[in-house]
Every structure is written in C-alpha cells, then in structure tokens.
Amino acid sequence: xxxxxxxxxxxxxxxxxxxxxxxxxxxxxxxxxxxxxxxxxxxxxxxxxxxxxxxxxxxxxxxxxxxxxxxxxxxxxxxxxxxxxxxxxxxxxxxxxxxxxxxxxxxxxxxxxxxxxxxxxxxxxxxxxxxxxxxxxxxxxxxxxxxxxxxxxxxxxxxxxxxxxxxxxxxxxxxxxxxxxxxxxxxxxxxxxxxxxxxxxxxxxxxxxxxxxxxxxxxxxxxxxxxxxxxxxxxxxxxxxxxxxxxxxxxxxxxxxxxxxxxxxxxxxxxxxxxxxxxxxxxxxxxxxxxxxxxxxxxxxxxxxxxxxxxxxxxxxxxxxxxxxxxxxxxxxxxxxxxxxxxxxxxxxxxxxxxxxxxxxxxxxxxxxxxxxxxxxxxxxxxxxxxxxxxxxxxxxxxxxxxxxxxxxxxxxxxxxxxxxxxxxxxxxxxxxxxxxxxxxxxxxxxxxxxxxxxxxxxxxxxxxxxxxxxxxxxxxxxxxxxxxxxxxxxxxxxxxxxxxxxxxxxxxxxxxxxxxxxxxxxxxxxxxxxxxxxxxxxxxxxxxxxxxxxxxxxxxxxxxxxxxxxxxxxxxxxxxxxxxxxxxxxxxxxxxxxxxxxxxxxxxxxxxxxxxxxxxxxx
Amino acid sequence: xxxxxxxxxxxxxxxxxxxxxxxxxxxxxxxxxxxxxxxxxxxxxxxxxxxxxxxxxxxxxxxxxxxxxxxxxxxxxxxxxxxxxxxxxxxxxxxxxxxxxxxxxxx
Numbered sequence: 001x002x003x004x005x006x007x008x009x010x011x012x013x014x015x016x017x018x019x020x021x022x023x024x025x026x027x028x029x030x031x032x033x034x035x036x037x038x039x040x041x042x043x044x045x046x047x048x049x050x051x052x053x054x055x056x057x058x059x060x061x062x063x064x065x066x067x068x069x070x071x072x073x074x075x076x077x078x079x080x081x082x083x084x085x086x087x088x089x090x091x092x093x094x095x096x097x098x099x100x101x102x103x104x105x106x107x108x109x110x111x112x113x114x115x116x117x118x119x120x121x122x123x124x125x126x127x128x129x130x131x132x133x134x135x136x137x138x139x140x141x142x143x144x145x146x147x148x149x150x151x152x153x154x155x156x157x158x159x160x161x162x163x164x165x166x167x168x169x170x171x172x173x174x175x176x177x178x179x180x181x182x183x184x185x186x187x188x189x190x191x192x193x194x195x196x197x198x199x200x201x202x203x204x205x206x207x208x209x210x211x212x213x214x215x216x217x218x219x220x221x222x223x224x225x226x227x228x229x230x231x232x233x234x235x236x237x238x239x240x241x242x243x244x245x246x247x248x249x250x251x252x253x254x255x256x257x258x259x260x261x262x263x264x265x266x267x268x269x270x271x272x273x274x275x276x277x278x279x280x281x282x283x284x285x286x287x288x289x290x291x292x293x294x295x296x297x298x299x300x301x302x303x304x305x306x307x308x309x310x311x312x313x314x315x316x317x318x319x320x321x322x323x324x325x326x327x328x329x330x331x332x333x334x335x336x337x338x339x340x341x342x343x344x345x346x347x348x349x350x351x352x353x354x355x356x357x358x359x360x361x362x363x364x365x366x367x368x369x370x371x372x373x374x375x376x377x378x379x380x381x382x383x384x385x386x387x388x389x390x391x392x393x394x395x396x397x398x399x400x401x402x403x404x405x406x407x408x409x410x411x412x413x414x415x416x417x418x419x420x421x422x423x424x425x426x427x428x429x430x431x432x433x434x435x436x437x438x439x440x441x442x443x444x445x446x447x448x449x450x451x452x453x454x455x456x457x458x459x460x461x462x463x464x465x466x467x468x469x470x471x472x473x474x475x476x477x478x479x480x481x482x483x484x485x486x487x488x489x490x491x492x493x494x495x496x497x498x499x500x501x502x503x504x505x506x507x508x509x510x511x512x513x514x515x516x517x518x519x520x521x522x523x524x525x526x527x528x529x530x531x532x533x534x535x536x537x538x539x540x541x542x543x544x545x546x547x548x549x550x551x552x553x554x555x556x557x558x559x560x561x562x563x564x565x566x567x568x569x570x571x572x573x574x575x576x577x578x579x580x581x582x583x584x585x586x587x588x589x590x591x592x593x594x595x596x597x598x599x600x601x602x603x604x605x606x607x608x609x610x611x612x613x614x615x616x617x618x619x620x
Numbered sequence: 621x622x623x624x625x626x627x628x629x630x631x632x633x634x635x636x637x638x639x640x641x642x643x644x645x646x647x648x649x650x651x652x653x654x655x656x657x658x659x660x661x662x663x664x665x666x667x668x669x670x671x672x673x674x675x676x677x678x679x680x681x682x683x684x685x686x687x688x689x690x691x692x693x694x695x696x697x698x699x700x701x702x703x704x705x706x707x708x709x710x711x712x713x714x715x716x717x718x719x720x721x722x723x724x725x726x727x
Binding site for chain 1: 706710713725
C-alpha cells in the first residue's frame with residue numbers, strides 16, 4: 001500500500017519526503033546511500049593507491065597527491081563509509097528487532113544523518129579547494145599542525161561536524177534500546193545485533209568526546225594560533241596521539257561489534273539453530289568493549305613510553321583475544337550440526353570466520369611490544385588492519401546488505417550475482433592483503449609514495465594490485481545486482497529467509513508505524529518460538545489503539561547546513577574577512593533553526609484506530 | 621485492581637510511610653551537606669597546611685556529589701540501574717584517561 005502511494009507521488013514530493021523524514025526506516029536508506037557513496041569514493045582512492053604501487057618507481061600520481069589520496073582513503077572509509085553503513089543497519093533493524101515503532105528521538109536521528117552528510121561533503125570539498133588533508137588519517141602532530149594547505153583544516157572541521165552526528169546517533173540508540181523494548185523483551189532476550197548495537201552506542205558515547213576534544217585542540221592550533229601540540233611553546237605532540245587513540249581504538253570496536261552482531265544473526269538463521277552460547281556472546285561483547293578502553297597505547301609502542309607502560313598495554317591487548325576467541329568458537333559451534341543453507345549472507349559469514357581469525361592472529365603478533373618495533377609502520381600492519389576491518393566490518397556490511405535487503409526494500413537481491421560478488425571480492429581481498437604481510441616483513445614501509453626496483457618488492461606489489469582490481473569487480477557486480485533487483489526484482493514474502501527475530505514478523509512493505517500492536521515477546525528468537533510452539537504469528541501485547549507518530553521536519557537539514565556554511569567560514573577566516581560573514585550566516589541559520597525547534601510546539605500526530613482497522617488486522 | 625478501595629488504602633499508607641522516610645533522608649542529607657560546606661570553609665580559613673586541606677576538601681566534594689546523585693536525584697531508588705551503570709562507566713573511562721596521561725605523558 002505504501003509503495004502504491006509512493007508511485008503516485010512525483011519526484012519532488014519524494015525528495016521532500018526524504019529531506020524532512022524522521023522515520024527510522026527512511027533514515028536508514030539515507031544512511032545506506034550516503035555510506036555507499038563514500039564507500040565507492042574511498043574505493044576509488046584505494047584503486048589509485050594500488051595502481052601507483054603496481055610497478056616500482058611509478059610516476060602515475062605525484063607524491064603530494066599520493067599523500068592526499070592515502071589520507072582521504074583512510075578517513076573516508078572509517079568515518080564516512082563504515083560508520084554510516086553501520087548506522088544504516090542499526091536504524092533499519094534495531095527498532096524492528098526490539099518491537100518499537102521508532103527510535104526514542106526521531107528528530108535527533110534525522111539531525112545525526114544530516115550532520116554526518118554535511119561533515120563528509122565539507123571534508124571532500126577540500127579536493128577542489130587547494131588540496132585534501134595530507135597528514136594521514138591519524139593526523140599526527142606536528143605534521144598536521146604544519147601542513148601548509150587548508151587540507152587539515154577541512155579534516156578537523158569536517159570530522160567535527162560529522163562526529164556530532166555520530167554522537168547523537170549513539171545516544172539515540174542507547175535510549176531506544178533501554179526504554180523502548182516491547183513487553184517481554186528483556187535484556188537477555190535481545191537479538192545479538194541489538195546487543196552489539198547497544199554496546200557500540202555506549203562506546204560511541206564514551207569514545208567520541210575524546211575525538212571532539214582532540215579535533216577542537218587541533219582546530220585551535222591551526223586556525224586560532226593556539227599551541228597545544230607545539231613543544232616550543234610548552235605544548236606536547238604526544239598528547240594528540242594519546243587523545244586520538246583513546247578515541248581511535250574504541251572506534252574499531254564500534255565498527256566491528258555490530259558486524260559481529262550481523263554475523264551472529266546470519267549464522268543462527270542459516271544454520272536453523274539458536275545461537276550457541278548466547279549469554280557468553282553477550283558477555284564477550286561487553287568484555288571486548290570494557291577492555292577496548294585500556295589498550296589504545298598499543299598503537300604507540302615505538303613512541304617511547306617506557307617498558308612498563310608498553311608491557312601493561314601489550315598484556316591488556318592480548319587479553320582481548322580471549323573474548324574474541326569465545327565468539328569465534330560460538331559461531332563455529334552454532335554451525336556445528338546445523339541445517340546449513342549456503343545463501344549469499346551465509347557465504348560471507350563463512351568467509352568472515354577464517355579471514356577475521358587471521359587478522360586476530362596478526363593482531364596478537366603486533367601486540368607483542370618488543371616484536372612490534374619490527375612490524376611498526378610496515379605493510380605488515382597494513383595487512384593486519386585490513387584483515388580485521390575489511391574481513392570483519394566490510395564483509396559484515398555486505399552480508400547485512402544481502403540479508404536485510406528484504407527488510408529495507410522489500411526485495412531479495414539476486415542470489416547468483418550475490419555469489420559472484422562474494423567469490424570475486426573474497427579472492428581479490430586475500431590476493432591484495434595476504435601478500436602484504438610478507439612485503440611488510442621484508443621491510444616495505446607503509447604510506448610511501450613509491451618503492452624502488454631491485455628490492456624484491458615487485459612481485460608482491462603487482463599481485464596486490466591485481467587483487468585490488470578483483471575487489472573492484474566484486475563491488476561493481478554488487479552495484480549491478482542492486483540496480484537489477486530494484487528495476488526488475490519482485491516483492492518478496494515478509495520472511496524470505498525463514499528468520500528468527502521480530503523484524504521478520506512485519507508485513508512487507510513495513511508499515512510506517514512498524515507494529516500495529518506491540519508484540520509480546522516470549523523468549524529469545526521470538527518469531528522462531530511462535531513458528532515452533534505457536535501458530536506462527538507473534539502474539540500482540542495490546543489491543544489496536546491510536547498510534548502516536550512524530551511529524552516530519554526540515555529543521556535537521558537546516559541546522560546541519562548552517563554548520564556546513566559556518567565551517568567554511570572558520571576555515572577561511574585567517575585568509576579573508578569574508579570568513580566572518582560566512583560564520584555569521586551559518587551560525588544564524590543553525591541557532592535560528594534550533595530556536596524555531598524550541599519555540600514551536602510539535603507534538604506529532606496520531607494514526608487513528610479506525611484507520612488501522614480499515615487496513616485489516618496486522619498481528620492477531 | 622484500581623477499584624479495590626481496601627488495597628488502595630493500604631497502598632496509600634505504604635506510600636505515605638515511604639515518602640516520610642524519603643523526606644527524612646533528604647533533610648538529613650541536606651543538613652550534612654551544609655555541615656560539609658561549613659567544614660570546608662572552616663578548613664580554608666583555619667591554620668592548616670595545604671597538603672591536608674586540599675585532599676580533605678576533595679573527599680568532602682566527592683561525598684557531596686554522591687549525596688546529590690543518590691538522595692536528591694533519586695539514584696538510590698529502583699529503575700535507576702542503567703543511569704548508574706552509564707555514569708560509572710563514564711567515570712571509569714575518564715579516570716583511566718587522566719591516569720594514563722598523568723603517568724605516561726606528563727611525568
């Protein structure tokens with residue numbers, strides 16, 4: 001029914017609907033589109049890096065441009081691709097999994113998305129305005145402080161704006177999961193994806209303030225003449241590294257924990273078994289989050305913190321292998337004896353386990369502080385973190401794309417093309433990065449513009465580039481699959497995978513109030529319980545009643561637009577007094593929109609009981 | 621349930637008792653907080669060494685924060701477990717950061 005109304009509306013009306021939406025399902029689609037765009041951009045940058053390093057002494061791109069491409073590849077992939085894609089699936093699935101009609105703060109949800117998008121666009125505007133950031137994605141001082149172009153200013157301001165959005169998203173999901181679970185959905189009955197989304201949100205809440213502070217200090221150093229990171233003036237460069245990694249290490253868990261959750265759902269669904277060791281999975285998730293705050297200095301073993309600090313952080317880091325190992329074994333034991341269906345999502349999950357285990361193993365290797373002096377800043381480290389981030393997060397996101405496509409768009413992605421995506425991407429990935437372990441051990445340093453002939457690095461780098469091209473082919477097949485399914489695909493049933501959790505109990509397409517009646521949850525995997533012990537339909541916990549829904553709003557877009565304009569003002573203020581005009585215009589738009597939001601009563605609208613009954617009974 | 625006047629009476633009585641107790645605790649806490657403040661001022665005014673005054677005042681301040689959270693902001697009541705967990709995790713992350721920076725970077 002909602003697609004019928006969609007088709008009747010023109011392009012402008014649909015666009016306006018998406019610009020003003022506060023519906024978590026539409027915001028999920030926005031996040032998916034935004035994240036996918038930046039993922040392709042980051043992928044393009046990766047291709048440039050690999051093509052430059054295909055042959056020794058290559059002159060394909062210049063040294064300065066290489067630095068910019070390499071910096072932007074890391075920054076884009078972490079902040080503008082992986083984070084929003086995680087948020088896309090959190091938005092699409094978490095409210096449905098806990099039996100809620102929306103997130104706790106729908107307005108904030110929309111604001112979070114627009115802040116992310118405008119922050120990302122601001123950062124990428126640097127390409128056309130005198131050069132992108134060139135100090136590495138970690139932006140270490142003093143390189144970032146003395147970098148002559150405006151690139152690093154764009155880095156600081158752009159990430160600041162998009163970081164506000166992430167922080168809001170995190171808080172929103174904590175409140176949603178604590179307060180809006182359906183009757184009977186206790187903490188220990190929450191699906192594992194919801195659990196990991198919850199823990200990742202807590203990590204966002206505690207880790208992102210460190211980034212905010214760090215970026216503010218950097219902004220003040222670069223744009224307002226402060227000296228936080230300038231030793232001559234009593235500052236300290238090392239503080240930036242600490243602050244960055246106090247944020248940066250929890251950040252990798254923020255990314256990988258939801259991916260773990262995605263795989264837990266997929267493996268359990270396609271093995272037709274409840275997740276093995278559910279409570280130990282929850283425990284391991286929380287433990288990883290807890291330990292994740294005590295290991296940041298393992299990125300800085302070679303800084304010279306002294307043997308005691310190095311040992312403490314080395315041991316804490318190795319300890320993380322324990323809860324991660326618990327998870328790996330639980331996944332294997334979920335599959336053990338299960339009725340396994342090798343669909344595309346399951347294929348990604350099966351590919352993820354060995355890949356991530358290799359990444360975890362090299363992780364323990366680099367955690368040994370003494371040995372790390374050899375690995376540090378070589379391609380060994382590059383191989384390690386691509387094995388965990390691509391093998392964990394990207395595999396998880398692509399698996400989730402296939403698994404939850406029916407929830408988000410009502411259609412199943414083509415299975416045959418999905419398998420082609422998997423095999424090209426999977427083989428390409430291992431070709432690209434496995435050989436980099438050995439390049440690193442031979443001594444190839446990371447972040448270098450070119451390598452020289454006659455140092456035994458030619459073959460490895462050539463293979464690596466071939467692998468990267470194969471990964472690009474996999475991504476293109478996925479894109480083709482998405483276009484083909486959108487144009488030609490047919491609407492599927494509400495439960496195409498024979499699912500276990502609440503999101504599969506909702507009619508397809510999902511009504512915008514999600515649940516006509518809030519469901520009553522009788523245990524872990526509620527839909528599976530009803531399928532095996534009930535009549536297959538989830539029991540409602542309340543009679544059909546009026547449903548209270550939030551109103552759409554254009555203000556989140558305006559608030560973010562204001563910060564975007566003011567961001568340019570702050571960056572160009574040292575050059576031209578026109579910067580002050582931009583700052584004034586931007587902040588007036590932002591604070592004006594906030595003022596309107598505060599003064600205007602917007603209590604939402606009701607969907608009336610009579611209209612709900614007219615549409616026919618939903619859950620019975 | 622709500623129609624049963626008998627149980628309502630008992631409930632009312634129960635809540636009255638409970639509110640009375642809560643009021644008592646709040647008054648006691650309030651008195652103690654004022655006392656702590658007077659002690660703090662007295663310490664600063666009196667002839668004590670800085671090494672003694674600073675830690676004592678910090679401890680008093682910490683206790684006052686706990687009073688504030690538990691008695692005035694109702695963290696001692698049921699249904700506040702989640703905020704308590706979040707507050708303590710936040711304190712944990714912050715303390716860890718400060719501890720590491722003071723021991724590793726600044727000395």
